[in-house]
Amino acid sequence: xxxxxxxxxxxxxxxxxxxxxxxxxxxxxxxxxxxxxxxxxxxxxxxxxxxxxxxxxxxxxxxxxxxxxxxxxxxxxxxxxxxxxxxxxxxxxxxxxxxxxxxxxxxxxxxxxxxxxxxxxxxxxxxxxxxxxxxxxxxxxxxxxxxxxxxxxxxxxxxxxxxxxxxxxxxxxxxxxxxxxxxxxxxxxxxxxxxxxxxxxxxxxxxxxxxxxxxxxxxxxxxxxxxxxxxxxxxxxxxxxxxxxxxxxxxxxxxxxxxxxxxxxxxxxxxxxxxxxxxxxxxxxxxxxxxxxxxxxxxxxxxxxxxxxxxxxxxxxxxxxxxxxxxxxxxxxxxxxxxxxxxxxxxxxxxxxxxxxxxxxxxxxxxxxxxxxxxxxxxxxxxxxxxxxxxxxxxxxxxxxxxxxxxxxxxxxxxxxxxxxxxxxxxxxxxxxxxxxxxxxxxxxxxxxxxxxxxxxxxxxxxxxxxxxxxxxxxxxxxxxxxxxxxxxxxxxxxx
Amino acid sequence: xxxxxxxxxxxxxxxxxxxxxxxxxxxxxxxxxxxxxxxxxxxxxxxxxxxxxxxxxxxxxxxxxxxxxxxxxxxxxxxxxxxxxxxxxxxxxxxxxxxxxxxxxxxxxxxxxxxxxxxxxxxxxxxxxxxxxxxxxxxxxxxxxxxxxxxxxxxxxxxxxxxxxxxxxxxxxxxxxxxxxxxxxxxxxxxxxxxxxxxxxxxxxxxxxxxxxxxxxxxxxxxxxxxxxxxxxxxxxxxxxxxxxxxxxxxxxxxxxxxxxxxxxxxxxxxxxxxxxxxxxxxxxxxxxxxxxxxxxxxxxxxxxxxxxxxx
Numbered sequence: 001x002x003x004x005x006x007x008x009x010x011x012x013x014x015x016x017x018x019x020x021x022x023x024x025x026x027x028x029x030x031x032x033x034x035x036x037x038x039x040x041x042x043x044x045x046x047x048x049x050x051x052x053x054x055x056x057x058x059x060x061x062x063x064x065x066x067x068x069x070x071x072x073x074x075x076x077x078x079x080x081x082x083x084x085x086x087x088x089x090x091x092x093x094x095x096x097x098x099x100x101x102x103x104x105x106x107x108x109x110x111x112x113x114x115x116x117x118x119x120x121x122x123x124x125x126x127x128x129x130x131x132x133x134x135x136x137x138x139x140x141x142x143x144x145x146x147x148x149x150x151x152x153x154x155x156x157x158x159x160x161x162x163x164x165x166x167x168x169x170x171x172x173x174x175x176x177x178x179x180x181x182x183x184x185x186x187x188x189x190x191x192x193x194x195x196x197x198x199x200x201x202x203x204x205x206x207x208x209x210x211x212x213x214x215x216x217x218x219x220x221x222x223x224x225x226x227x228x229x230x231x232x233x234x235x236x237x238x239x240x241x242x243x244x245x246x247x248x249x250x251x252x253x254x255x256x257x258x259x260x261x262x263x264x265x266x267x268x269x270x271x272x273x274x275x276x277x278x279x280x281x282x283x284x285x286x287x288x289x290x291x292x293x294x295x296x297x298x299x300x301x302x303x304x305x306x307x308x309x310x311x312x313x314x315x316x317x318x319x320x321x322x323x324x325x326x327x328x329x330x331x332x333x334x335x336x337x338x339x340x341x342x343x344x345x346x347x348x349x350x351x352x353x354x355x356x357x358x359x360x361x362x363x364x365x366x367x368x369x370x371x372x373x374x375x376x377x378x379x380x381x382x383x384x385x386x387x388x389x390x391x392x393x394x395x396x397x398x399x400x401x402x403x404x405x406x407x408x409x410x411x412x413x414x415x416x417x418x419x420x421x422x423x424x425x426x427x428x429x430x431x432x433x434x435x436x437x438x439x440x441x442x443x444x445x446x447x448x449x450x451x452x453x454x455x456x457x458x459x460x461x462x463x464x465x466x467x468x469x470x471x472x473x474x475x476x477x478x479x480x481x482x483x484x485x486x487x488x489x490x491x492x493x494x495x496x
Numbered sequence: 497x498x499x500x501x502x503x504x505x506x507x508x509x510x511x512x513x514x515x516x517x518x519x520x521x522x523x524x525x526x527x528x529x530x531x532x533x534x535x536x537x538x539x540x541x542x543x544x545x546x547x548x549x550x551x552x553x554x555x556x557x558x559x560x561x562x563x564x565x566x567x568x569x570x571x572x573x574x575x576x577x578x579x580x581x582x583x584x585x586x587x588x589x590x591x592x593x594x595x596x597x598x599x600x601x602x603x604x605x606x607x608x609x610x611x612x613x614x615x616x617x618x619x620x621x622x623x624x625x626x627x628x629x630x631x632x633x634x635x636x637x638x639x640x641x642x643x644x645x646x647x648x649x650x651x652x653x654x655x656x657x658x659x660x661x662x663x664x665x666x667x668x669x670x671x672x673x674x675x676x677x678x679x680x681x682x683x684x685x686x687x688x689x690x691x692x693x694x695x696x697x698x699x700x701x702x703x704x705x706x707x708x709x710x711x712x713x714x715x716x717x718x719x720x721x722x723x724x725x726x727x728x729x730x731x732x733x734x735x736x737x738x739x740x741x742x743x744x745x746x747x748x749x750x751x752x753x754x755x756x757x758x759x760x761x762x763x764x765x766x767x768x769x770x771x772x773x774x775x776x777x778x779x780x781x782x783x784x785x786x787x788x789x790x791x792x793x794x795x796x797x798x799x800x801x802x803x804x805x806x807x808x
Binding site for chain 2: 023026279
């Protein structure tokens with residue numbers, strides 16, 4: 001058990017969760033007090049000492065499922081079943097219901113496990129209606145058997161199997177069917193209502209339908225989780241925990257590469273952005289307030305000295321008023337870097353109270369000021385959404401043209417750059433071989449306090465292909481690689 | 497460490513009672529915690545009861561995080577009620593310092609003592625004025641000194657400055673308080689300590705390391721329904737079910753502030769007072785302001801809940 005725990009902790013660390021030695025010790029201590037057969041209890045109590053942040057919980061949960069799978073009594077894996085079924089359904093058979101059915105009858109004769117797809121769909125439907133956890137679990141197992149087409153030793157991640165299974169189950173259709181049936185049963189209730197005491201909530205109003213839909217949605221989510229767990233269990237049996245953990249390790253939200261995030265990851269990112277910007281704002285405000293003391297306040301010191309007979313025992317200092325920087329953000333919002341630009345704009349505006357003024361511009365090949373979208377809106381996310389739909393950023397063809405965008409910026413707004421201004425340029429500097437307009441950056445540098453370039457690409461890709469970030473770098477104070485929220489947060493924190 | 501500096505003739509005012517005894521465990525099993533908490537109207541899930549049980553066994557503080565209004569403070573209160581302990585609460589705020597959290601010398605009384613009697617030697621006087629009699633205990637010291645069982649609640653610990661957090665470290669790991677003039681006060685019994693945080697800032701690693709971590713999120717629908725039934729007297733099962741389901745739907749929307757458990761309970765109470773048996777979209781819309789606290793959220797939710805009316 002201790003070995004297992006050590007491996008588990010190592011995996012958590014590899015996944016980016018900081019686990020200190022004392023926490024590891026605590027976890028070991030925990031095992032003494034909690035009954036080992038209670039898997040849920042172990043999960044939560046171990047988590048209490050190992051995970052110290054709610055954003056890390058999903059990563060912990062995944063790792064836990066892998067390292068401590070197959071330990072519950074009802075998680076027995078039918079090896080023979082998975083083995084024999086796998087390769088067969090691999091050859092496209094699973095896509096066609098008829099063929100799949102025949103195979104099912106042929107190979108899965110033992111134990112009455114060979115069900116036709118129709119039967120399976122029916123069972124799935126029933127399981128969802130009754131919301132019986134054991135049944136849902138059974139269906140999940142069946143579905144994985146039939147559709148996932150798992151192959152021993154094949155080095156693909158669990159998501160591939162998950163996708164195959166879900167595609168065949170077609171949960172959207174199931175959902176519609178569920179709602180349909182609910183509607184029908186409701187209307188049949190009304191018909192019977194003449195001779196039966198009518199329950200108060202027979203007719204499906206909009207509200208009720210909505211509630212039903214959410215109810216079924218949550219059941220379907222439950223099923224999806226079961227399927228995921230089932231697949232994971234089999235993968236563990238196949239490849240062993242360590243190898244698997246490595247292949248399906250998910251990055252923590254703050255370490256997700258913004259440019260290549262999947263849709264789910266983007267949702268996670270957006271969620272963690274709000275608390276992150278709030279924390280940053282609090283921290284910066286504190287830093288400002290508790291910063292170094294101001295210069296000696298002579299008047300105040302003398303005034304207070306009166307109580308000690310004119311001896312200045314307690315020197316008083318002026319309240320410090322560090323000046324707040326003015327920020328101009330110029331962001332490329334063309335396809336490849338759009339999500340990065342959105343996050344940065346969001347973050348900068350969320351802490352705009354820490355700057356004396358924030359102006360934002362977005363461009364693709366044309367450039368437009370978008371500061372107005374942020375004014376009077378308390379939720380930056382809304383403003384960012386409006387930018388995408390309303391800003392006028394296309395000049396010729398909607399491919400990035402840094403040269404033109406920068407030139408136009410200089411002509412129209414260049415005058416407004418003052419020595420108090422810090423300029424943030426956001427983009428990958430992939431210029432489609434247009435002219436760079438680097439002279440604008442040079443001029444900016446001469447006039448502004450700082451010019452920073454944030455590049456969401458890994459440093460290794462800079463200046464490859466049509467990336468011309470090097471040319472701009474000559475004139476910037478710094479070019480920063482900014483691929484994850486963590487890096488972004490650090491940069492913005494230092495800026496203020 | 498400075499124990500030796502306390503003169504022996506003051507043995508009658510000995511304030512330490514040796515190293516804290518591990519003491520009898522308060523709970524037999526995780527299930528005992530759960531049923532116990534249910535007995536005082538707090539419905540815990542696996543995570544909560546597991547961590548509370550562990551906190552007792554390992555004698556470690558629990559750091560509770562989660563959105564506002566999910567019952568973080570309530571948990572500490574319920575545990576106090578369950579174990580029959582006294583609840584000592586330290587509300588944190590920015591600017592909280594030693595003299596308000598730990599202890600303070602009662603200067604005025606000390607001054608009076610000095611003025612009242614001049615016949616004593618300085619040595620005697622000094623021993624005298626820095627004795628327990630002149631010590632004003634604040635919540636943390638209070639919890640340590642108490643001989644009866646205590647639950648210590650340090651509320652909203654994220655509000656104090658990073659530096660002030662350090663004040664807590666000694667008490668959290670060693671269950672003792674060092675007073676330079678007096679010595680070290682050790683706990684005679686180990687209190688159950690709960691720290692709550694709304695996560696407005698990252699707590700220091702040192703603090704987190706000393707605690708067990710518990711994240712309380714919005715409850716699952718079934719649990720929420722059970723909570724409503726338990727906490728709102730006179731509510732019918734059907735209504736509780738409906739409330740729980742509507743709240744779940746609302747939480748799934750993208751809102752600025754999702755309704756918390758306490759707001760849900762308020763809403764359920766309102767509905768009971770209004771004599772509502774079953775909510776329809778109209779009533780839901782009219783009472784949404786109890787559940788949601790932003791204009792835009794209310795509009796959004798009202799639209800989502802009622803918007804399907806025409807299609808259904």
